[in-house]
Amino acid sequence: MDACRLAAAWGLTMTPLPDPSLPWPIPLPAVDLISESEGLSLVAYKCPAGVLTIGRGETEGVHPGDTCTQAQADQWLCDDLAGRAQAVRAMCTEAPTPNELGALVSLAYNIGLSALKSSSVLRCHNAADHAGAARAFALWDKARIGGVLQPLPGLTTRRAREAALYLTPGPGQPAQQMPQSVAAEPALAASPTVAASTTG
Numbered sequence: 001m002d003a004c005r006l007a008a009a010w011g012l013t014m015t016p017l018p019d020p021s022l023p024w025p026i027p028l029p030a031v032d033l034i035s036e037s038e039g040l041s042l043v044a045y046k047c048p049a050g051v052l053t054i055g056r057g058e059t060e061g062v063h064p065g066d067t068c069t070q071a072q073a074d075q076w077l078c079d080d081l082a083g084r085a086q087a088v089r090a091m092c093t094e095a096p097t098p099n100e101l102g103a104l105v106s107l108a109y110n111i112g113l114s115a116l117k118s119s120s121v122l123r124c125h126n127a128a129d130h131a132g133a134a135r136a137f138a139l140w141d142k143a144r145i146g147g148v149l150q151p152l153p154g155l156t157t158r159r160a161r162e163a164a165l166y167l168t169p170g171p172g173q174p175a176q177q178m179p180q181s182v183a184a185e186p187a188l189a190a191s192p193t194v195a196a197s198t199t200g
Helices: 001-007 028-038 070-091 098-111 113-117 120-126 130-139 153-169 192-197
Strands: 040-047 052-053 144-145 148-151
Touching: 001 192, 028 070, 028 098, 028 148, 028 153, 052 070, 070 098, 098 113, 098 120, 098 130, 113 120, 120 130, 130 153, 148 153
Parallel strands: none
Antiparallel strands: 040 052, 144 148
16 A cells, blocks of 8 residues: 555545656755645645645746646746755855755745845854754744734744754765763753844
């Protein structure tokens, strides 16, 4: 039984994953993360922030009533990611690993290239502070709903998955060794993540 059928048997829904034979510019786990987070809609709809969206998160030139096929949605995503991957690479003074690039492109796909360019995520990445960059993904978990900026559970989940992908060694890269003793996090007010959230 394939995964989609197994999910349906449990009453769950799964978004069909994009065609792996397309020339994806980032690793497939990053493509899957984006497509699972964005979902797949063959009919235009308004996202929680009120933006018309179709396919796997496409927002440019979308009109009410627009439709597409899954093959079109996959190709649009592939084409979009190619441009974004090139733009993200150009922003990186510290060359990203494939998984770091995939995570950065996923973030840029969601928040936009200009927001990524001025983000703590990119600043930390370019300073070779990979742990700081991974923590900074969590700062991007909010959207305006009814004019009010508020955290959304889906964004919180997506940011955690992007941070995990960002820190995942690629094939041939050494795995990070785990310490045998772990220190407690400082008080929330002293947390570097909370402090960074006040500066964006």
